[in-house]
Amino acid sequence: MxxxxxxxxxxxxxxxxxxxxxxxxxxxxxxxNNTVExxxxxxxxxxxxxxxGDIKVLKDINVSFSVADSANAxxxxxxxxxDLEANTSYSLITILGANGNIDFxxxxxxxxxxxxxxxxxxEEWIEKINIxxxxxxxxxxxxxxxxDMFEFKILSDIITSWLTSEWNNIxxxxxxxxxxxxxxxxxxxxxxxxxxGNTLVFEEDLYDFTxxxxxxxxxxxxxxxxxxxxxxxxxxxxxxxxDIALNSEVTPDTGAxxxxxxxxxAIVNIGFFLRKRFIK
Numbered sequence: 001m002x003x004x005x006x007x008x009x010x011x012x013x014x015x016x017x018x019x020x021x022x023x024x025x026x027x028x029x030x031x032x033n034n035t036v037e038x039x040x041x042x043x044x045x046x047x048x049x050x051x052x053g054d055i056k057v058l059k060d061i062n063v064s065f066s067v068a069d070s071a072n073a074x075x076x077x078x079x080x081x082x083d084l085e086a087n088t089s090y091s092l093i094t095i096l097g098a099n100g101n102i103d104f105x106x107x108x109x110x111x112x113x114x115x116x117x118x119x120x121x122x123e124e125w126i127e128k129i130n131i132x133x134x135x136x137x138x139x140x141x142x143x144x145x146x147x148d149m150f151e152f153k154i155l156s157d158i159i160t161s162w163l164t165s166e167w168n169n170i171x172x173x174x175x176x177x178x179x180x181x182x183x184x185x186x187x188x189x190x191x192x193x194x195x196x197g198n199t200l201v202f203e204e205d206l207y208d209f210t211x212x213x214x215x216x217x218x219x220x221x222x223x224x225x226x227x228x229x230x231x232x233x234x235x236x237x238x239x240x241x242x243d244i245a246l247n248s249e250v251t252p253d254t255g256a257x258x259x260x261x262x263x264x265x266a267i268v269n270i271g272f273f274l275r276k277r278f279i280k
Contacts, residue, residue, distance in 0.1 A: 032218035046165035097150035100126030
């Protein structure tokens with residue numbers, strides 16, 4: 001299965017190994033643009049020295065609409081409410097109307113075509129994705145689509161740093177790239193252990209939370225760089241007329257051309273010589 005389902009599989013595998021302890025998350029709050037506070041059930045205690053766990057934060061990119069292409073039964077066009085950002089990883093997940101997920105990365109500039117490296121010949125899946133611009137995507141499947149109603153989810157990976165606690169049931173998740181105001185995020189618990197090394201089994205693996213419009217800027221906001229198409233550099237050749245003149249006066253290296261020039265020079269010199277003698 002693709003990256004998104006692999007992550008869930010790893011989470012389930014970790015839960016089934018070692019000591020397991022049932023728990024729940026009662027509250028998720030972005031206390032500032034660099035910290036997410038996670039409150040677990042009261043019977044959970046985390047270490048105050050080192051918290052063992054892997055928690056991801058994903059930003060939910062809203063898909064404003066998706067429509068099947070009338071001329072291609074294997075193509076769906078998506079429009080996004082937010083722009084794709086440069087140097088960011090994304091996961092596109094099919095919810096309704098088709099099969100297939102695909103992970104892709106945007107580096108400094110947009111790429112037109114991104115093929116699915118995990119596509120298997122025997123499965124019906126997304127074959128490739130074309131990025132028309134920062135808000136328009138074209139999905140291509142390897143089979144004909146029959147439905148005309150589609151739903152997709154696009155998530156961007158928010159880089160996190162570490163987990164800390166004060167020997168209680170509250171975790172502080174440090175965010176390396178700052179959170180934005182009034183934005184929707186998803187918290188994914190892959191693995192998490194309490195102070196005794198017990199693997200915590202939560203009722204859910206995915207939790208939604210939203211930042212407020214008054215989010216405290218504890219860390220200076222980083223500039224958001226929107227992904228754009230790379231501009232083609234036009235090379236203009238500037239001709240130097242002096243160089244052209246000099247180049248045109250260079251005697252050819254080939255033997256025949258050289259002898260022709262020598263002969264013409266001799267004829268001209270003889271003409272000047274005879275002309276002077278005739279005048280005298």
